[in-house]
Amino acid sequence: MKRAILQLGALTCPSCMQKIENAVKQQAGVDKVKVLFNASKVKADFDADQTSAESLADVVEKLGYDVEKIKVK
Template structure:
């Protein structure tokens, strides 16, 4: 399992949290996805044999939340 933290532009509403978390948690290969609203970050844990950080970043961006940076560990 790998972990990635994505820094987003400021999140403005609690419904953003649900939209991002539900989409990522339904994505094949994602174990967990948690949005930190006040920090505007998304923490993920995923199976790197099924999906990579670039695909996760692309998914978040397609939802309308530009990713400013990503840290993969």
């Protein structure tokens, strides 16, 4: 398992958090997702054989949010 940390542009409402969490959770290989509202970050544990941090960032961007930085641990 790897962990992707996506730094987003400012989140404006708590419902944004749920929208992002639900969309990322539905991706193949994603185990856990946590959206940190105040820090504007998404943390996702994923199987690198099934998806990538870049693919998860694409999902978030398709929802209309800016991904400013991607970090993988």
